[in-house]
Structure formats: C-alpha cells, structure tokens
Amino acid sequence: MDFNDTPAEATFREEARAWLRGNVPTATELEGLDPIGQAKLWQKRKYDSGWACIRWPKEYGGRGATTIEQVIWNQEEAKHPNLPGAVFSIGQGMAAPTLMAWAKEEHRRRYLPKLASGEEIWCQLFSEPAGGSDLAALRTRAERDGDEWVLNGQKIWTSGAHYSDYGIIVVRTDPTVPKHKGLSYFFLNMKSPGVETKPIKQLSGDANFNEVYFTDVRIPDDQRLGEVGQGWQVSLTTLMNERAAIGGGSAGGDFKALLRLAQTVTIDDRPAIENPAVRAKLANWHCKRSGLKYTGYRSLSALSRGETPGPENSIGKLVAAPMTQDIASFAMDLMEMSGAVWDEGYSPDAGLFQAMFMAIPGFRIAGGTDEIMANIIAERVLGLPQEPRLDKGIPFNEVPTGAG
Amino acid sequence: MNFEFSEEQNLLREQAHGFLGEHCPMTKVRAVLDGDQPTDRELWAKIAEMGWTATVIPEEFGGLGLSYLELAVIAEELGRAVAPTPFSSSVYLATEALLLAGSTAQKERWLPNLANGTTIGAFAMAEGPGRTTAANLTAAAHNGALHGTKVAVADGDVADIAVVVTKADSGDGASLQLVELGGDGVSINPQRTLDFSRSHARLEFTGAAAEPLGPSGQGWALVNKLFDRAAVLFAWEQIGGAEAALEMAKEYALGRYAFGRPIASYQAIKHKLAHAYVNNTLARSNGYYGAWALSKDAAELPLAAATARVSATQAYYYASKENIQTHGGMGYTWEFDCQFHYRRAKLLSVNIGSETQWRNKLVQALEQSNAA
Numbered sequence: 001m002d003f004n005d006t007p008a009e010a011t012f013r014e015e016a017r018a019w020l021r022g023n024v025p026t027a028t029e030l031e032g033l034d035p036i037g038q039a040k041l042w043q044k045r046k047y048d049s050g051w052a053c054i055r056w057p058k059e060y061g062g063r064g065a066t067t068i069e070q071v072i073w074n075q076e077e078a079k080h081p082n083l084p085g086a087v088f089s090i091g092q093g094m095a096a097p098t099l100m101a102w103a104k105e106e107h108r109r110r111y112l113p114k115l116a117s118g119e120e121i122w123c124q125l126f127s128e129p130a131g132g133s134d135l136a137a138l139r140t141r142a143e144r145d146g147d148e149w150v151l152n153g154q155k156i157w158t159s160g161a162h163y164s165d166y167g168i169i170v171v172r173t174d175p176t177v178p179k180h181k182g183l184s185y186f187f188l189n190m191k192s193p194g195v196e197t198k199p200i201k202q203l204s205g206d207a208n209f210n211e212v213y214f215t216d217v218r219i220p221d222d223q224r225l226g227e228v229g230q231g232w233q234v235s236l237t238t239l240m241n242e243r244a245a246i247g248g249g250s251a252g253g254d255f256k257a258l259l260r261l262a263q264t265v266t267i268d269d270r271p272a273i274e275n276p277a278v279r280a281k282l283a284n285w286h287c288k289r290s291g292l293k294y295t296g297y298r299s300l301s302a303l304s305r306g307e308t309p310g311p312e313n314s315i316g317k318l319v320a321a322p323m324t325q326d327i328a329s330f331a332m333d334l335m336e337m338s339g340a341v342w343d344e345g346y347s348p349d350a351g352l353f354q355a356m357f358m359a360i361p362g363f364r365i366a367g368g369t370d371e372i373m374a375n376i377i378a379e380r381v382l383g384l385p386q387e388p389r390l391d392k393g394i395p396f397n398e399v400p401t402g403a404g
Numbered sequence: 405m406n407f408e409f410s411e412e413q414n415l416l417r418e419q420a421h422g423f424l425g426e427h428c429p430m431t432k433v434r435a436v437l438d439g440d441q442p443t444d445r446e447l448w449a450k451i452a453e454m455g456w457t458a459t460v461i462p463e464e465f466g467g468l469g470l471s472y473l474e475l476a477v478i479a480e481e482l483g484r485a486v487a488p489t490p491f492s493s494s495v496y497l498a499t500e501a502l503l504l505a506g507s508t509a510q511k512e513r514w515l516p517n518l519a520n521g522t523t524i525g526a527f528a529m530a531e532g533p534g535r536t537t538a539a540n541l542t543a544a545a546h547n548g549a550l551h552g553t554k555v556a557v558a559d560g561d562v563a564d565i566a567v568v569v570t571k572a573d574s575g576d577g578a579s580l581q582l583v584e585l586g587g588d589g590v591s592i593n594p595q596r597t598l599d600f601s602r603s604h605a606r607l608e609f610t611g612a613a614a615e616p617l618g619p620s621g622q623g624w625a626l627v628n629k630l631f632d633r634a635a636v637l638f639a640w641e642q643i644g645g646a647e648a649a650l651e652m653a654k655e656y657a658l659g660r661y662a663f664g665r666p667i668a669s670y671q672a673i674k675h676k677l678a679h680a681y682v683n684n685t686l687a688r689s690n691g692y693y694g695a696w697a698l699s700k701d702a703a704e705l706p707l708a709a710a711t712a713r714v715s716a717t718q719a720y721y722y723a724s725k726e727n728i729q730t731h732g733g734m735g736y737t738w739e740f741d742c743q744f745h746y747r748r749a750k751l752l753s754v755n756i757g758s759e760t761q762w763r764n765k766l767v768q769a770l771e772q773s774n775a776a
C-alpha cells in the first residue's frame with residue numbers, strides 16, 4: 001500500500017500538469033460559445049494531444065493509459081475548476097464501455113474515437129413512463145423487418161437527447177416471454193426519421209431531460225448489441241458503468257466551499273466553524289467524503305487488475321447524493337436569512353449551494369434511486385433475497401400494471 | 405500509487421483469522437464474560453507466541469520490525485473475534501508510548517518483555533467522568549514519587565506497568581510517567597465494566613516510584629501524538645468488529661422466517677443491513693488511508709487518524725446495535741452473542757476519547773490543512 005506516486009507516476013503527473021497549464025481554455029477562447037460548443041472545444045483539444053479518455057486503447061481514440069494514470073489525470077484536471085464537459089459523461093462513461101464489450105470491431109473503430117474527441121454526443125434511452133426503477137417493464141416495441149427493426153413507443157427522462165447524435169436503447173422484441181427475456185439492445189442515430197424529442201422542464205427550472213417518441217423508426221439489425229433477447233444482460237453492462245461513473249463523486253469543491261463558508265459567517269459573533277454542532281456535521285461529512293474517495297481508489301485497484309466494476313460501486317451515489325442535499329441545505333442555514341436569496345452576484349460562491357439544493361433531488365433519482373441502490377447492495381453484495389414479486393416467470397403481456 | 409494490502413499482508417490476515425477461529429471462538433469470549441477472570445491469559449500467551457505483540461517493535465529491542473500495516477491487519481482480526489485480551493492497552497498504547505518517548509535505557513528495559521508478552525502495559529489518563537485536559541489533571545510526580553488516582557484504566561488490573569499522564573508545572577502542563585504496578589504505593593481496584601471481557605481498574609498511587617517518560621512539560625503533545633497513532637489501530641479493531649456484527653445479522657436474517665418468508669427479504673431489514681455495509685465500507689477505506697499515513701508517519705496522520713477513528717466508531721456502533729435489532733428478542737438474551745459486539749463497540753469508542761472529541765480533532769486538522 002502506498003498512496004504516494006512512484007517515480008514513473010510522478011513523471012506522468014508532471015506531464016499532465018504541464019499540459020493542462022498550457023492548454024486549459026481561457027475565458028476569451030470560450031467567449032461566445034454555448035455550453036456544448038465550449039465542451040466540444042475542450043474535448044477536441046484534449047483528444048488532439050492524446051489526453052481524452054486516456055484509459056481507452058489507442059485504436060479507439062484513447063492513450064492506452066493505466067487505471068492509475070487515469071486517476072492521476074482526473075486529479076490534475078479537477079484542479080482546474082469549471083472546465084466544461086459534463087455533456088460527454090453518458091457517452092464516454094456508459095455507451096462506450098457497452099460498445100467496447102458488445103459491439104463489433106468495425107463499429108468500435110467507427111464510433112469510439114468520435115466519442116473520445118467529443119465530435120459525437122450520445123444519450124441513454126432506457127427509462128420509460130412504465131419502466132424506471134423497474135426498467136425491464138419497458139414497452140417500446142421493436143419488430144423485425146428483414147435486415148431492419150421498426151421501433152414504436154416512448155422513452156422519457158432522456159438527458160441530453162435534444163443535442164445528442166446517437167443513443168443506446170433497450171426495447172421489447174418479444175412481449176410473450178417473461179419480461180427480462182424479451183428485451184434487445186441497439187444503438188441508433190438520433191437524427192433518424194420518426195424520432196421526436198420534446199424537452200421536459202425540471203423542478204430546477206432547467207430543461208436538460210426529454211421525452212423521446214419513436215414512430216416507425218428504422219434501425220439496421222447491424223446496430224444490435226448482443227443477441228435478440230439478450231438486451232437485459234447488455235443493459236447491465238451499461239448500468240454497472242453508470243454506477244461507477246456517477247458513483248465516483250465530485251471533486252470536492254462543494255465541501256471546500258462549505259468549510260470556507262463556515263469560516264466566514266458567524267454564529268453569536270464567533271466564526272460558525274467554532275460552533276460544536278457545526279463541527280460535528282463537518283466531521284461526519286468529511287468522513288463520508290474521504291471514505292468514498294478511498295473506496296473509489298480501491299475499486300480502481302480492482303479495475304486495474306482487469307475486474308469489471310461490481311455492484312459495490314452503488315455505494316457512491318447512495319452516500320453522495322443525500323449527503324450533498326444535506327450539505328446544501330445546511331450551507332443555506334449558515335447564511336440564515338440570506339440563505340433564501342439565490343443571486344449569483346450576492347450569494348456566497350455565486351449561489352453554488354442554492355443551485356446544488358435544486359439539482360440534487362434529481363441526482364437521488366437518476367441512475368437508480370436511493371432505494372434501488374440499497375436494494376442492489378442488499379441483494380447483490382450481501383446476497384439477501386429479493387422481495388416476493390408478482391412478475392416472475394409469466395409472459396410480459398400478462399403482468400399486472402397500474403393505472404399510470 | 406497502490407491502494408491494497410500486499411499479498412504477504414493478506415496471508416497474515418488469513419493466518420490470524422484461522423488462529424483466532426481456533427483459539428478465540430465466541431465460547432472463549434463468553435468464558436471471560438461469565439467467569440471471574442479479568443482476561444484470557446492463555447490466549448494472551450498464544451498471541452504473544454505468534455509474535456503479534458512484537459509486530460512493530462524494532463528487532464534491536466526484541467521485536468519483529470514489521471510495519472503498522474501488519475499491525476492493522478492483526479487489529480482487524482482481533483476486533484472481529486472480540487478477543488478478551490489487553491492487546492490494545494499493551495500494544496497500541498503502552499508499547500507505542502515507549503517507542504514514541506522512551507529513552508534507550510527504557511526501551512531496552514521494557515520493549516523486549518512487551519514484545520514477548522511477559523509484560524503487559526496499560527495507559528492511565530482519566531481521573532473522573534468527563535474529558536481529561538492538561539488543566540484538570542491532578543495526579544503528579546515529584547522527585548520520582550507519584551501521588552494521585554487514575555480511573556477507568558483499561559486492563560489496569562492485569563497490567564504490569566502503566567504509562568501515567570501527570571500534571572506538570574511547565575510546558576504544556578502534562579508529563580508522562582512510567583510506573584511498575586507491582587511496586588509499593590500502588591493500589592489496584594478493579595472497576596465493573598460495560599464489557600466484562602475487558603476489565604478496567606482504579607489505580608491509586610501513594611508515593612509510587614515513577615520514572616519520567618519523555619521530557620517533562622511535553623506530556624500533552626505526546627498524548628496527542630500517541631492517540632493519533634493508536635486511533636488508527638483502534639479503528640481497525642472497530643472495523644473488524646463491525647464486519648463481524650453485520651455478518652452475524654445477515655446470517656440470522658437469512659435463517660429466520662416471519663409471515664412465511666425470510667426476514668432478510670423485508671426491505672426494512674435489507675436496507676438496514678445495506679446501510680451497515682455502506683458504513684463499514686467507508687470506515688474500511690478510511691482505515692486504509694489511516695494505516696498508510698501511520699506506516700509512513702505522514703504529515704496527514706492527524707486528519708487521517710481522526711477520520712478513520714470517527715467513521716469506524718460510527719460503523720461499529722451502528723452494526724452492533726442493529727445486529728441486536730435484527731435478532732429480535734433473541735438478540736436481547738444473555739445466551740446470544742450479539743451482546744459482545746454491543747459491549748465492545750461502546751468500550752472501544754470511549755477508550756481513547758469519544759466520538760465528539762475525535763470529530764473535533766478532525767475539524768482542527770481540516771482547518772490546519774485548509775490554512776496551509
């Protein structure tokens with residue numbers, strides 16, 4: 001065990017640092033670009049110098065770097081706050097590992113480099129009105145027609161569908177068999193005729209997720225990942241990577257900002273941080289953050305030995321999401337009456353905590369709710385039995401459904 | 405960077421696990437709990453024979469000269485087994501105090517016997533309920549004669565020597581003394597404890613012969629340093645205990661049926677155990693970092709140690725109480741083993757200072773690292 005760099009790692013870190021110093025986009029460079037344009041600029045620049053998706057093999061647009069080098073890169077990149085780029089996380093973090101595991105070589109060479117360079121953005125078309133936590137209850141149909149499949153149905157909550165070029169999608173290809181057995185997995189061009197995207201306004205006021213409707217959309221059979229009926233298994237590859245990707249946790253800017261805030265505002269004329277109740281909360285949150293960080297490192301060690309991310313990654317989001325909500329709420333308490341003001345020019349850290357407070361309810365739901373994460377840990381990590389269920393072993397079209 | 409124990413360390417863990425499975429089954433813990441002996445001397449002798457008491461002591465003083473990572477591995481297994489021995493007092497506190505502050509002569513005199521287990525050490529600090537500070541200490545040594553009373557001295561009735569924190573008129577207000585408990589002027593009175601398998605005692609000193617350990621007036625700084633080191637090792641015992649408690653709850657939940665199905669299939673039970681798993685995983689990961697910081701004597705040790713200590717304390721408390729809850733009425737019986745973890749979790753959580761105190765230290769360390 002050694003948390004310090006080896007000489008080779010230190011050299012790599014220095015190289016990464018130096019490159020970042022010279023290449024992080026300046027405010028002037030980003031001026032006038034929308035967030036996607038900004039993200040694309042930065043991603044392409046990284047790609048051109050071999051710093052995009054560095055752990056991917058070179059032939060797919062990566063650098064062939066080790067897992068530890070990826071950690072070092074992430075640490076160094078995180079030292080530059082506010083870099084654009086979140087729009088690529090679904091494509092690079094979920095679609096790409098699924099393509100690597102299930103797509104044919106020709107497709108990997110066609111699609112992965114453009115994912116790495118940021119030229120093409122991907123979205124994840126999984127959830128449906130009738131299938132969220134119970135994803136396998138989804139109803140969007142695909143029927144075979146020669147070398148093609150014809151899609152009809154609706155997806156919902158699709159983040160970034162409105163600016164995506166491609167999507168990964170699970171659909172029902174056989175409603176007469178038990179629900180997990182009748183699914184198949186494809187990728188499709190979001191510009192295909194018959195795809196219609198409608199934004200949904202979120203609780204926070206933004207509109208980053210969408211409803212996506214499919215009317216006789218044609219997908220070449222060539223774009224199927226896995227066998228017909230194997231869609232559930234392929235989805236699990238995506239979901240495991242989703243948990244690993246989302247679970248990783250943020251760079252910690254929010255906690256540092258909270259510490260700063262507690263040192264700045266006062267309680268009874270003393271810095272808030274001197275208050276024992278405040279200290280207790282800070283200590284508890286630090287323990288969780290630090291525990292998550294080193295849990296992440298440990299699972300990376302497992303990854304570097306060639307193991308796939310396991311269900312234990314579910315703890316990341318399960319711990320981080322409710323904690324972040326509590327941190328945001330508490331930070332506003334520290335501001336007292338000013339906590340209610342959300343004004344970038346007035347609020348501490350330009351309204352970071354207010355923004356977090358409004359974003360976090362979605363984080364507790366997206367990618368598996370807190371409750372589903374706890375179920376996954378209980379069932380797949382601890383081996384506890386599932387609750388009795390009423391949809392096992394019967395054809396999908398005979399499963400009872402609710403009104404909604 | 406490498407975030408794993410080495411293959412040798414994992415082998416040591418397996419070996420320790422096997423050894424304790426054989427020599428320290430729950431029936432042994434129960435024998436101490438039910439009996440009138442304060443500790444299991446036979447087990448202690450075997451542990452010493454394994455060399456565990458000698459782990460980090462340098463070879464020149466009769467030890468094995470291994471690292472704190474090895475000691476962390478052993479601590480985890482001792483915690484898992486709820487071993488009824490004075491290991492934490494003698495190894496994490498008394499031995500560490502000598503390593504930290506002892507003169508060469510003191511090390512030569514005591515370390516070989518601490519290493520081979522023939523000498524058991526204890527650490528004496530508290531004088532009453534509430535937090536001990538340099539300012540409220542009253543026990544003091546003058547010209548080598550110690551006067552005063554120490555309470556809640558873990559393993560004080562089985563120890564041969566004690567490291568005693570005394571009042572100093574200079575420096576940070578405290579000094580450390582080394583006292584032989586078999587000598588004149590020492591009266592040892594066992595105190596009934598929460599965890600009968602770990603005895604505590606009140607030590608009354610009336611002119612007992614005391615030797616200064618480390619410079620006078622630097623005792624408080626030494627205590628803090630000592631506690632930072634011990635905290636990591638205590639944390640590993642707590643982590644081992646927390647995992648054992650979760651394991652026990654899981655096994656019971658799988659076998660116990662209610663309303664026609666295993667209670668382990670009810671979400672209220674599943675989520676409780678999932679949360680115990682989460683706490684334990686976070687504590688373990690913090691323990692890794694703590695163990696590394698301790699083994700390297702890294703500048704981050706105060707923060708790493710407090711973090712490991714707080715999360716391990718929380719994890720063990722949660723797992724030990726929810727283990728009882730998962731067992732229902734059975735969990736509340738003398739006959740079932742749930743009580744061992746519940747008792748031990750609390751004992752360990754106050755032995756080197758409460759969670760409140762460690763949370764405070766944690767934030768102090770954060771403030772310092774933020775300022776730096």
Ligand SMILES: Cc1cc2nc3c(=O)[nH]c(=O)nc-3n(C[C@H](O)[C@H](O)[C@H](O)COP(=O)(O)OP(=O)(O)OC[C@H]3O[C@@H](n4cnc5c(N)ncnc54)[C@H](O)[C@@H]3O)c2cc1C
Nearest residue numbers: 124125126127132133157158159362365366367368369371
């Ligand atoms: C911000 C955001 C972004 C998203 N982005 C995407 C995306 O890009 N692509 C995509 O495919 N999906 C996306 N989703 C959808 C997300 O995956 C689903 O919302 C989520 O899986 C929950 O499904 P649901 O909304 O149908 O809620 P439901 O499944 O109806 O859940 C409602 C409540 O019931 C609880 N519940 C359900 N089943 C159980 C059970 N077995 N045990 C205990 N409690 C249970 C849930 O925990 C929840 O509290 C996004 C969601 C959000 C909020």
